[in-house]
Amino acid sequence: MSGKLYLKNQIPAILVNLMGMLALALFLFANGNQFQTVLFIFTVWFIILATYLSVVYYVRKRYLNQLLDMTEQLEERYLIPEIMTIPGKADEQVFYQIMKMAEKSMLEKIGAIQNERKEYKEYIEQWIHEVKTPITAIKLLCENNRSPFARGILAELEHINQYTEQALYYARSEHTEKDYSVRETNLCDVVHRAVADNKYLLRQSNMTITIDDIENRVYTDDKWVRFILNQIIGNAIKYRIEQPVLHFSAIKTNDRVVLSVSDNGIGIPKSDLPRIFEKGFTGTNGRIGKNSTGMGLYLCKRLCDKLGIGLTAHSENKGTTIALSFQMNDFVIRVQG
Amino acid sequence: MKKIFIVEDDFTIQAQLKTLLSGNGYEVFAVTDFSQTIQQIKTFVPHLVILDIKLPGNNGFEICSEIRTFSDIPIVFVTSSNTDMDELNSIMLGGDAFITKPYNTAILLAKIAALLKRAYPSPQEEFFTWNGATLYPASSVIEYNGQKAELTKNELKILYYLFKNAGKICPRNDIVDFLWDNQLYVDDNALSVNVARIRDKLNKIGLTDFVKTKHRQGYTL
Numbered sequence: 001m002s003g004k005l006y007l008k009n010q011i012p013a014i015l016v017n018l019m020g021m022l023a024l025a026l027f028l029f030a031n032g033n034q035f036q037t038v039l040f041i042f043t044v045w046f047i048i049l050a051t052y053l054s055v056v057y058y059v060r061k062r063y064l065n066q067l068l069d070m071t072e073q074l075e076e077r078y079l080i081p082e083i084m085t086i087p088g089k090a091d092e093q094v095f096y097q098i099m100k101m102a103e104k105s106m107l108e109k110i111g112a113i114q115n116e117r118k119e120y121k122e123y124i125e126q127w128i129h130e131v132k133t134p135i136t137a138i139k140l141l142c143e144n145n146r147s148p149f150a151r152g153i154l155a156e157l158e159h160i161n162q163y164t165e166q167a168l169y170y171a172r173s174e175h176t177e178k179d180y181s182v183r184e185t186n187l188c189d190v191v192h193r194a195v196a197d198n199k200y201l202l203r204q205s206n207m208t209i210t211i212d213d214i215e216n217r218v219y220t221d222d223k224w225v226r227f228i229l230n231q232i233i234g235n236a237i238k239y240r241i242e243q244p245v246l247h248f249s250a251i252k253t254n255d256r257v258v259l260s261v262s263d264n265g266i267g268i269p270k271s272d273l274p275r276i277f278e279k280g281f282t283g284t285n286g287r288i289g290k291n292s293t294g295m296g297l298y299l300c301k302r303l304c305d306k307l308g309i310g311l312t313a314h315s316e317n318k319g320t321t322i323a324l325s326f327q328m329n330d331f332v333i334r335v336q337g
Numbered sequence: 338m339k340k341i342f343i344v345e346d347d348f349t350i351q352a353q354l355k356t357l358l359s360g361n362g363y364e365v366f367a368v369t370d371f372s373q374t375i376q377q378i379k380t381f382v383p384h385l386v387i388l389d390i391k392l393p394g395n396n397g398f399e400i401c402s403e404i405r406t407f408s409d410i411p412i413v414f415v416t417s418s419n420t421d422m423d424e425l426n427s428i429m430l431g432g433d434a435f436i437t438k439p440y441n442t443a444i445l446l447a448k449i450a451a452l453l454k455r456a457y458p459s460p461q462e463e464f465f466t467w468n469g470a471t472l473y474p475a476s477s478v479i480e481y482n483g484q485k486a487e488l489t490k491n492e493l494k495i496l497y498y499l500f501k502n503a504g505k506i507c508p509r510n511d512i513v514d515f516l517w518d519n520q521l522y523v524d525d526n527a528l529s530v531n532v533a534r535i536r537d538k539l540n541k542i543g544l545t546d547f548v549k550t551k552h553r554q555g556y557t558l
Contacts (some may be wrong), residue, residue, distance in 0.1 A: 199517050
């Protein structure tokens, strides 16, 4: 509470007092009182008035500061009417009532939005499950009738599948509830599955694939890691050069297994590297006609953060290496024996 | 011939699965009346069931637990939902495999073959014969007139594919596809190199002109 403004608010009261003093002075002088007597009475009056004003100021200030502190400490500030004591003054009670009404409409709005979001998420998930039926049907149709034409469709189908998975995982990653399960997973299997998911795209782009011995067991959710690898492979295809190469390797240290995916593509400029995991960041290369969405790596990072996987990118002018680092803590190793 | 029963409500997928599986040497029957699924399974007596989860009438989980009351045949769940709950449910109710759509046909076929092998083990090693030559996939050996040649992983898979499609022309692209499905990521050039090596090995055991090149089409036995 600002003191200046408080004083300004008290101007009517002060004016009333001054007018009272003036009237009293006229009355006292008319009755033949001495100047000293009048001065004494006014001094006492003034002291009483000043004391009253400052005491009220400090009491109010303390109360309001407390309220302010309380509000600031609250995580959801709009809930302040729920925890503050109901004020006693008539006008304060009106403000309290207004706050209560505001809070109620706020809560209703939040509830409605939360509901809407939940329904939307459920709809997106359901839609994705439904669209997978025709995708499967097209895939089977093409694989049963192989031809260069069918191969082209199968490659595009892998694109479609990648985008639908992206939408699915985006819808899932927005929500805090846990929908993954950590299990012992063979890295080798996941890598092979991810390559199989992109078979026709990789074949179409003449990608040479080399997979080092990666018979490593890690503790993670294989579906999520497969999705992450799919995005990385998708990028390697998108930003490839002539005679593209994709190399998978793994290194095991004491407490972690690091899976590296390296390509010999156009790479990422140094200035872009720190920002590639940001949502919607397309980078210099993404903007040169590669229709980058800026979603793939952002989602990878988000999922990695949730699963506790370290995700780093490395690029020196040409080629990119993405490293996934899986934690193997003491506990896991001890349980493994 | 092993019999497979398909419970799938999308008719395109059902028909294509039938084509795919019968093309791979299975006898296939698909459900025609979803209220009679269990009766149809009982009359067909399949070696394996492919089961979708979302179905008209009883869902896949209910059908699965009902099958388990009278039979131990392998059950493969195929579904478009890939939540952990569904996967867990399918395993708890006695499903043997859980494959999500859109499935990789190679992986589906491999899963089916593995489950059938485990459920109905056959005592002798699987082998293929064509024009006097015999291929033993499990020991990675080809035999002709008592002479044997050892094969590498790539060579074995190429020959395996040719033997399976013996008499037919196998397009190069299809062979490379098959190799990729078996986690051997070779390209067109590597295929030529491998076929040349196979011919060398076959020549040494007296098998000449066994793998023929059809110009611009592919290879054939």
